Amino acid sequence: MSARQVTLAEVAKQAGVSLATASRVLNGSTRQVSEELSDRVLRTAEQLGYVPNASAQALARNSSSLVGLVVHDITDPYFSCIAAGVTRVAEEAGLVVVLGTTGRRPEREVELLSTLRAHRARAVVLAGSRTTDRVAQSRLAAEIDAFTEQGGRVACVSQAKLGTDTVVPGNRAGGRALARSLAELGHKKFAVLGGPSELVVARDRLAGFKAGLADAGVAPPVVINGAFTRDGGYEAALQLLSSKSRVTCVFAVTDVMAMGAMAALRERGVRVPEDMSIAGFDDIPTLRDTVPALSTVRLPLEQMGEIAAGLVLDAGGDEARTVRVAGEVVLRASTAHN
Amino acid sequence: MSARQVTLAEVAKQAGVSLATASRVLNGSTRQVSEELSDRVLRTAEQLGYVPNASAQALARNSSSLVGLVVHDITDPYFSCIAAGVTRVAEEAGLVVVLGTTGRRPEREVELLSTLRAHRARAVVLAGSRTTDRVAQSRLAAEIDAFTEQGGRVACVSQAKLGTDTVVPGNRAGGRALARSLAELGHKKFAVLGGPSELVVARDRLAGFKAGLADAGVAPPVVINGAFTRDGGYEAALQLLSSKSRVTCVFAVTDVMAMGAMAALRERGVRVPEDMSIAGFDDIPTLRDTVPALSTVRLPLEQMGEIAAGLVLDAGGDEARTVRVAGEVVLRASTAHN
DNA sequence: GCGTGGCGGGAAAGCGCTTTCCAGCGCTGC
């Protein structure tokens, strides 16, 4: 084993041409090569099973074919959908996706970016949600600068005041619209299961929701913060149930949290939607199969990944571009009239 | 922008040492360097924000820090769980994961492997399910050979007669055990929603299930084949309902298919488990939140990813190793006595 | 005192490509 790899030099020699010619044939050089030589090179390359060494190419060209993708947790449907979108676009462009997971640790994000920089990734999509932690943010910003200085491009999914291209879901507007729809159903007493207070996404959705309630002349909601996960939603719901508040409708700031919350309600014998209405945010695909079907604000997750990848791949100007993606309220069986 | 990248040479010059010394300091060379020089190098590297060029390192060392991961569809929880396991192990080992998705097209698998070979990935985990398509299989085998020839390692998740390290879930045994458990509940008339007949995983689970029924002295099941997806399960279930067969229990060969089937049953007003019991296979995390909770055969998906990554990362002998992972029958609310 | 061996440091030869630069050649235009 470990038969040494076929190199361009071997192909060239075998075909009786120079290294330069072989290189020109086997890669879309601007230079023309006569059909005869070209054929010969192609044939011998094929015959020898030649595969160019990507590292060498990257080194010589000073640019690689890697695209980074940084997510918190790939098992979370929110992220895996975005990942699907990003990989689709990247693969179509003949690029290769490097997947990094942070486990929700901001410092991991910085580490990953640095690794990606080491690999001279040509672009990175950051799909983690930004925090309000000043220190973490500034370190991240510094790393992003270093990355772009080197000629790499960065795009974020979800808002980030980081001066990068960004795909911004309508978190605030979505939350607001949802609140109004729910108020129209006659609910008067709301609870919100919010994520960790330092997450911008969570804050925006909450703020939007509050604004929507205010629009409808409804009292502000009870807010319970929990982890941004299924179990976080579960815990938060339990906490809500054990509190004295008599709410009739609860909004979990992500679908994943809402699923956890529904499990908690079910366990405690609280019927959805008869005793309690519940809604989430994102419209992850698994929602189709919950019972009752969960009301939510639909975000085109895969498409968001595609857009982010698109932004980051076509050069664009120096200007940071922002693409807004609207959320659409989808009322299903988990929310009823009150 | 595009301020040229800090190179080792610059660090060396700045620190007043040779290239060799700088290299030795900044990477775990076996050679010792005096503390004084070492300090100086480290300090200037830090100060200049030096990040080694991974491509150059890969080229010089003739080995990269890339690990490939090939899945059919990253949004499928089965694969995303495995992916989580693989990335965890890879990241701990300081490696970087390259994610490739095939969309269930066998030729894509070959392409991806070739790309990974171009990148001199040091290892690859193939998480797609093998098919019985001879041509596709032999092309894949050839590509795997080429990859290993080059010193890369390959591991497969799910059985593959490909001569690679393999993590083998107990598909047959799991199917068999499940069948027996279900027969014990008193069911006499079964249906199986099988995947495409050329998928080995699907076949094995089906075969095991049939064997289990035979063990219990129950008649063979009605078999309906559909796509290996949620919608495939949905369609297959509809087909089952419109057929004349009066079955009381249905086994979908994957949880994802089972979820689709449950949706179909729900739509048609067939109550689970009162009118029909249903069970799946895999125990994907989302199962926790279906109603009724789905009976299944539990596979430690994330762990399988970890094991595969482990196999592929620690050198091991030339021998192809096989790790068997047992499935455990988990009966939940979706299956009832008959 | 001098060969020996161990050790820290540097020069330089690659690793497998890309790309610049130059040589040769057949044209055109004066």
Next chain:
DNA sequence: GCAGCGCTGGAAAGCGCTTTCCCGCCACGC
């Protein structure tokens, strides 16, 4: 007839590292 041009092919200089090889130095043992 020849300067000038466009075009194809090859030689060779990198790209940023790692690693071999060599050199000088010091501590030893005889």
